[in-house]
Amino acid sequence: MKSINLMNAVKKRVPIVTWLPKYSFDDTLGDLVAGLTIGLTLIPQAIAYAGLAGLGPQYGLYSAFAGSFVYIVFGTCPEVNIGPTALISLLTFTYARGIPEYAVLLCFLSGCVTIIFAVLRLGFLVEFVSTPVVSGFTSAASIIIASSQLKGLLGLTIHGESFLDIWRELFYKIGETKIPDLVLSCCCIVILLSLKFIREIETSNRFLSKFFWFLGTGRNALVVLLCATASYIFESQSTVPFILTGQMIAGLPKVEPPQFSLNNGNQTVDFLEICQNFGSGVIVVPLISIIGNVAIAKAFSRGKALDATQEMFTLGVCNLVGSFFHSIPVTGSFSRSAVSNASGVRTPLGGLYTGILVILALSLLTPYFYYIPRATLSSVIICAVIFMVDIELVKSVWKSSKRDLIPAIVTFLSCLFAGVELGIMVGVIIDILILIYFNARPTMYIEYRNMQSSSYVIVRPSTGLLFPAVDYLRTYLTECLTEKKRQPRKSQMNIVLDGLHIDRIDFTAIQGINSVAKDLKEVGGRLILLNPKDEILMSIQSYIKENILVARTDSELTAALKKVDGFLPNVDKNIKSSEMFNGKTIIRITDTNNVSTNL
Structure with a gap:
């Protein structure tokens, strides 16, 4: 039994054990084509994203192969x-400030935090970040990324980091724009966008359709290759009119652990000081990485059950292992994953060919990366991120739930003007406040029933009763008691608390119910619990020994009410059935002596 359980655990946590024995020749062809296609997409992106993180281009390639190899063993999708990715590279620049040692250590810490999340099964924390908050954060980050690359498009030197600083410097330096870089940028953007849409053209000619698709998929590599060739020709004849990427360290990175302390001149910055400099980045970076990676895996799971814990664990190991190869923080890329899917990938082994292609680029092609214009890399980044601005989601939210626009818009504006790290926190806080508010203000269905033998008020909460909601409930019940005290004649006041939807309750709520029961007793009424769940009733009866009645069925409720006189507060006897809305409270008045309308 133990050996069987161990084998099941191994298959669950090391999925390659399950699919590798079934690997076929057809799988090899599919993975080979997809892996090479992804490699051609990844290499120019990795170089560009390294610049976005404020690092040398080689760090982008260092980050592009280790994760591919690790995912083969532990990945499920x-x-x-x-x-x-563009987003994680921006966060890396935000927290590492362009210091390579900081970026690598952030990758290591991100991997450790992600693994801890997976081991402790804390994936549910991601659920506290709603889709509108993620959309607002992603859209703002896309605009910040695009803004940060304008300097490359225009051939300017801008040191601003925040959205406002970038545009302020851009305003003062716009006159220094280098025309050759601007012309090259415009040409690159036109070509990249044109090839993107060419990929989606469908023709009856299968070969032509495949050619268009491959041309669109490899557009980044094609544009980078053409521009680098043009720069090489310019240099061989005279001078290059564009600003180039410059020298890049050739060869594979040295395999070593990240530096946990850093010598800054005569001063040593220890591990704790570096962590203090990271601040919330130690949590924000892995959190955003997890959200993105799990979302991608869900999108391509094709309805199959997804082991989110395994994906979190795999992502953590990818970052942990990658940090030993001088990688910056990494996560799943939706655009590259979509290309992989369209290329016919069969298994995670497609990452093997992608990783090999990146290693070959590091080993053989690094001297030629010198000729890549910065304007070209900026164009690649901008054309990748402009489609991340989620306008369609705003339209959908406006039609379905306008309230959700609040966290989306606040997150968007906070990220733009206060910084991405603060923006995501503000968004999460607003989400939690909204969640608390609706737990504190559950919908209350209050119905006044006028019967021949008795009248009563039935209160039906739409959810469980927790301490923020108990005062809200007592407010409405107190109003009923106030109406009772104003009655000119002696009459019985009864309130029925319907427990149909009450699936949880806490001590403060029980105390509140007890107070209501005592108030009712003072005016000669009773509190009746209708249809309470067993565990809820046990919790209430453990504290409240008297003052309440319990009715399991409507017939038991009718029998209990026949013993008392009726009371219907402030109700027109001519009303048969009506519905009134007071905030989140739905009030229905029914005269059971007549035929009432079902609502």
Whole structure:
């Protein structure tokens, strides 16, 4: 039994054990084509994203192969490609400030935190970040990323980091724009966008359709290759009119652990000081990485059950291992995963060919990366991120739930003007406040029933009763008691608390119910619990020994009410059935002597 359980655990946590024995020749062809296609997409992106993180281009390639190899062993979704992304590169620049040692250590810490989340099964924390908050954060980050690359498009030197600083410097330096870089940028953007839409053209000619698709998929590599060739020709004849990427360290990175302390001149910055400099980044970076990676895996799971814990664990190991190869933080890329899916990937082994292609680029092609214009890399980044601005979601939210626009808009504006790290926190806080508010203000269905033998008020909360909601409930019940005290004649006041939807209750709520029962007793009424769940009734009766009645069925409720006189507060006897809305409270008045309308 133990050996069987161990084998099941191994298959669950090391999925390659399950699919590798079934690997076929057809799988090899599919993975080979997809892996090479992803490699051609990844290499120019990795170089560009390294610049976005404020690092040398080689760090982008260092980050592009280790994750691919690790995901082969532990990954569950064949389409997912692990590597640098625009969003995580921006966060890396925010927290590492362009210091390579900081970026690598952030990758290591991000991996450790993600693994801890997976081991403790804390994936539910991601659920506190709603889709509108993620959309607002992603849209703002896309605009910040695009803004940060304008300097490359225009051939300017701008040191601003925040959205406002970038545009302020851009305003003062716009006159220094280098025309050759601007012309090259415009040409690159036109070509990239044109090839993107060419990929989606469908023709009856299968070969032509495949050619268009491959041309669109490899557009980044094609544009980078053409521009680098043009720069090489310019240099061989005279001078290059564009600003170039410059020298890049050739060869594979040295395999070593990240530096946990850093010598800054005569001063040593220890590990704790570096962590203090990271601040919330130690949590924000892995959190955003997890959200993105799990979302991608869900999108390509094709309805199959997804083991989110395993994906979190795999992502953590990818970052942990990658930090030993001088990688910056990585996560799954939706664009590359979509290309992988369209390329016909069969298993995670497609990452093997992607990783090999990146290693070959590091080993053989690094001297030629010198000729890549910075304007070209900026164009690649901008054309990748402009489609991340989620306008369609705003339209959908406006039609379905306008309230959700609040966290989306606040997150968007906070990220733009206060910083991405603060923006995501503000968004999460607003989400939690909204969640608390609706737990504190559950919908209350209050119905006044006028019977021949008795009248009563039935209160039906739409959810459980927790301490923020108990005062809200007592407010409405107190109003009923106030109306009772104003009655000119002696009459019985009864309130029925319907427990149909009450699936949880806490001590403060029980105390509140007890107070209501005592108030009712003072005016000669009773509190009746209708249809309470067993565990809820046990919790209430453990504290409240008297003052309440319990009715399991409507017939038991009718029998209990026949013993008392009726009371219907402030109700027109001519009303048969009506419905009134007071905030989140739905009030229905029914005269059971007549035929009432079902609502």
